[in-house]
Amino acid sequence: ETGVTQSPTHLIKTRGQQVTLRCSSQSGHNTVSWYQQALGQGPQFIFQYYREEENGRGNFPPRFSGLQFPNYSSELNVNALELDDSALYLCASSSGQVGVEAFFGQGTRLTVV
Amino acid sequence: AQRVTQPEKLLSVFKGAPVELKCNYSYSGSPELFWYVQYSRQRLQLLLRHISRESIKGFTADLNKGETSFHLKKPFAQEEDSAMYYCALRDYNTDKLIFGTGTRLQVFP
Numbered sequence: 001e002t003g004v005t006q007s008p009t010h011l012i013k014t015r016g017q018q019v020t021l022r023c024s025s026q027s028g029h030n031t032v033s034w035y036q037q038a039l040g041q042g043p044q045f046i047f048q049y050y051r052e053e054e055n056g057r058g059n060f061p062p063r064f065s066g067l068q069f070p071n072y073s074s075e076l077n078v079n080a081l082e083l084d085d086s087a088l089y090l091c092a093s094s095s096g097q098v099g100v101e102a103f104f105g106q107g108t109r110l111t112v113v
Numbered sequence: 114a115q116r117v118t119q120p121e122k123l124l125s126v127f128k129g130a131p132v133e134l135k136c137n138y139s140y141s142g143s144p145e146l147f148w149y150v151q152y153s154r155q156r157l158q159l160l161l162r163h164i165s166r167e168s169i170k171g172f173t174a175d176l177n178k179g180e181t182s183f184h185l186k187k188p189f190a191q192e193e194d195s196a197m198y199y200c201a202l203r204d205y206n207t208d209k210l211i212f213g214t215g216t217r218l219q220v221f222p
Binding site for chain 2: 004031033035040041042043044045048055056057058090092101102103104105106107
């Protein structure tokens with residue numbers, strides 16, 4: 001068990017709504033990254049947080065935003081949901097050092113209808 | 114552009130057969146490459162990384178900079194190796210992982 005937990009595990013939302021996904025990082029890890037994994041695709045990098053600051057962002061629109069808290073847990077917020085936002089959202093935590101393994105959570109399955 | 118390519122969506126072999134899952138990358142600079150594995154109903158987990166030059170569960174992968182490849186190999190496949198395998202590259206500028214689309218390995222008895 002890696003210690004990275006995500007909630008909720010499954011979620012159904014309507015197009016146009018807003019959603020918040022949560023991630024508790026592994027103890028001792030100060031870096032959290034979020035990935036979107038669409039069906040049949042590999043995970044795509046959304047953004048990363050290091051010590052409560054955004055530290056890198058992928059090709060996702062501004063309606064994807066995040067937060068990291070002093071305990072290094074994190075939230076992913078998506079506004080104005082679109083059908084294409086339906087995917088598995090993965091959180092990964094690491095110590096932020098080069099070459100150090102990132103541990104993934106089990107993911108949140110978001111379905112937008 | 115930074116990219117990871119896994120040309121095979123599905124690879125099916127019989128138990129005891131050799132396995133090679135292909136991975137090619139495009140990256141300007143010295144890459145850091147990984148193989149991640151996802152077993153059924155389990156989370157994504159690191160299998161091995163090129164800088165460790167280790168063998169995990171009988172799998173090895175060698176970085177070939179000339180061919181820009183990082184193929185995953187195992188001489189004798191086992192049924193429990195059946196899983197989804199993702200090749201990934203770490204972008205040093207952003208510290209993000211760039212994943213391929215994955216290859217599903219099916220090992221038949």
